[in-house]
Amino acid sequence: MERRIVLVAVDARWRDPNGTFFSFSYGIEKLRASIVSAPDLADTQILLLDLASGDAEQFFEAVRAFQPTMVGLSTYVWSLNIFAELTRRLREDQPDLVIVAGGPSARRSVLDLPQYHPLRDRVDAVIPGEGEAVIRELVRHHQAPDWRKRVAGLQFPTRGLWRSSEVAERPAINEYPSPYQLDLGPLHKTGYIETFRGCPIHCAFCQWGEQKSDRVHDAAYLEAHLEGLRRANVPNVFFLDAAFNLSPRAFRALVAAEDQVGVLAGSVVHGHLYPTFLEDHHLEFFDRIKQVQASIGIQSFDVDVLERLGRPFDVARFEKVLQRIRGRLNFDIELIFGLPGDNPESFRRTVERSLELGDTVKAFKCLVLPDALLERAADLSIEYDPVTFQILSCEGWTADDLAREWEWLYDLAAQCDRPILNDDWVGFAITTQTGEVASGAEPRRERGAEPAEPVPAVSVRPEHRALGRLRDAIAQQAVGWGLSAVRGEPGGVFFDLLGPQGAVVLEVVRFEQGARYFAERDGLAYSHRGPVDRVSSPGLRQVIDVVHPEALNLVAAPRHRTWTT
Structure with missing residues (x-):
């Protein structure tokens, strides 16, 4: 029988005021690459829908016209309500269609929320783990009457009575080609690269969760991937790894691959850097790249808050690392606003310390994500919005605290150079639009120098x-x-x-x-x-x-x- 597969994602459209970040859903591109690279699935017809739209009707019409035998949903917090409406339309039009949900928000803890019961009750199965191997098996067997028994790695949410198939082994990631190796990656858009999977640091607020970081792409795999990025003519490259320097094996493989290809030498590269593990050989490699924009996720300078949330941090070492990278890398200090266990006074101290140390600061509202704070919400007295997954109140923060302090942070960002002002995150350079240092920060100075006179606050615009x-x-x-x-x-x-x-x-x-x-x-x-x-x-x-x-x-x-x- 003919196999016709639709893979659906909603592009989150990163709000980049410089117009240099051209996003797409890399997750469903990886799934398509997994299907087309399997020799026995070469005749499968695939439609990939990656729309920057909140209109479920637009998705539905495209899916119906394709007449699929299976639909796979790449589910994130911003696509849940869209997919709820899409599945309603699909069930009305084709009741027996196999619908499967995967992605970071395809979790029991999410779908059991009353808000998402309709979506839960319309999908046939959920893929709670990695999808490359599972999607191949689904494509092979979804038309068989007993496909639920044949495919491992699935959960079945039958009106809240969850059952599971056999546990699937973690995929050997080197065996699944990337979209760029197959020339499936979009041309002229931001390129993505993954050198290893998982994270060795298990922070409570982060959806990496308990994923081990023991699977690494080797140099040959990365060399083929970099060649594909060159063919796709990407304007910049974004690293999907938890940080550039959290896997020594992966970093060595990347260096070896770049030695052969040289594509990063002429690229603008974005990614995260974990300061505790920064070594000279990392900086030497970054010196070879045209431009590196590194994000350093401090989250908070309150050590007690970070320790409680499982985030190790050495302030003294961090300050030494900043001295080593200043002038060699462009870097942002990233903070999380509204962390459980933090409080307004501590957060203001964190911002002020960031203004002293950094050149650019980004602060993101804390999200209650599955595999992370969503499972710990009761323990941390978290109330949250089930649509945005933003915290409404939690341990250390009342609702009034969050509203007042966000307004303060928003106003501070508006005073500064290059402000990026959004409902859920803000970014800014530390100088004001008059060229002065932002209110609450001191100019960086040599140790022992006399403190500068306080800078008056600039009026909010x-x-x-x-x-x-x-x-x-x-x-x-x-x-x-x-x-x-x-x-x-x-x-x-x-x-x-x-x-x-x-x-x-x-x-x-x-x-x-x-x-x-x-x-x-x-x-x-x-x-x-x-x-x-x-x-x-x-x-x-x-x-x-x-x-x-x-x-x-x-x-x-x-x-x-x-x-x-």
């Missing part, structure tokens, strides 16, 4: 909040469009956009009878400069829907000002 809200709304409602700046001038209002085909300036003026415009709303006329065709023009109209309320206010009170990041 409310327009930065409006810009952040507009950017997020555009990203969610107008697929493929982004906002970089808003300029209010006497001649009109100008929105600087990045569209699917390049930069576009959207101009808003008062409507004049007889003149030609792209769109007219409530007495305002919209025109554009830049590449917009029949395919992208509906997206631009969605952008107009988002910005129109703000445009009304700006045109009503014209004055020269610019909102930008």
Whole structure:
């Protein structure tokens, strides 16, 4: 019988104000590569849907037109509600269709939440572990009446009465080719690379959980992968590893592969760095790369908080490491806002210490993820939003604390250089937009020097909040469009956009009878400069829907000002 497989993911669209990060779902690309590389599955028809859309109808129509025999869902926290609606439509249209859910949020602890019972009750099976081997077996056997008995590594959520098939062995990762080795990776998008799997550090807040880090890709595998990245003409490379330097064997294999290929020497490389294990040979390798953007996940400078959550940290060693990498690597200090057991006073001290030590800071709201804090929620008095999985209150933080301190952090970011302002994370350089050091931080100085005079706080700019809200709304409602700046001038209002085909300036003026415009709303006329065709023009109209309320206010009170990041 013909096997027709649909693999579905929702692209989270990383909100990158520089427009340099071009994301896609690497997870389902890995699953497709696993299927097509199996000789006995070469005749399988596969449709891969990786949409930056919250519209379940868009997925449904594409799936139905393909007439699949099986659908696989790559499930993350942001796709749960979309998949709930998609599975409803699929069950109504094809009741006997085999539907399987995998991915980080395909977990019993998630699907047993009342919010997701409809999704749970519509899927036939869940893959709670790694998928490369399991997906091959599902493709082979899903049309057999007894497929549930034939395939290991599955859980069956029959209206909350969970059963399991045989336990599947962990895949030998070197035996499964990467999408880039098979020339399946998207062209001209951010490239991904995995050198090892798992993490040796089991932090309570992290979904790596208890995964061992004992499986490593060898040099030959990585050499073929790097050659594939070159053929895909990727603009930058993102490392999926828990950190560049957490597996000595994997790092040696990477160095050997790069010695043969040399593709990273001309690339911008992003990844995480664990400071405790940094050695000279790591830095020597990074010196060979065009540009390294390393993220150092400190999370908190409160040692007691980190120890309770299973995160080892040596402050003195960290400061020495920073001295070694400063000037050789670009690095961000990453923090988690609202960690259970932390508190507002401790978090402010963490931010102030980060401002003293770092060049750039990113702070993310704490998420209650499966295999992590979701299983520990009761022990840590965690209340959370089951849609966003953000903490509403927990040990050390009341709801009022979280709201007040996030506003403080958001305002601090808005004062600084290169602010990135989102509802769930903020990023910023430590200097203010007037060139001063951010309020609460001291300029870095030589040991023993006299302290600098305190720098007065810069007044908060409310327009930065409006810009952040507009950017997020555009990203969610107008697929493929982004906002970089808003300029209010006497001649009109100008929105600087990045569209699917390049930069576009959207101009808003008062409507004049007889003149030609792209769109007219409530007495305002919209025109554009830049590449917009029949395919992208509906997206631009969605952008107009988002910005129109703000445009009304700006045109009503014209004055020269610019909102930008």
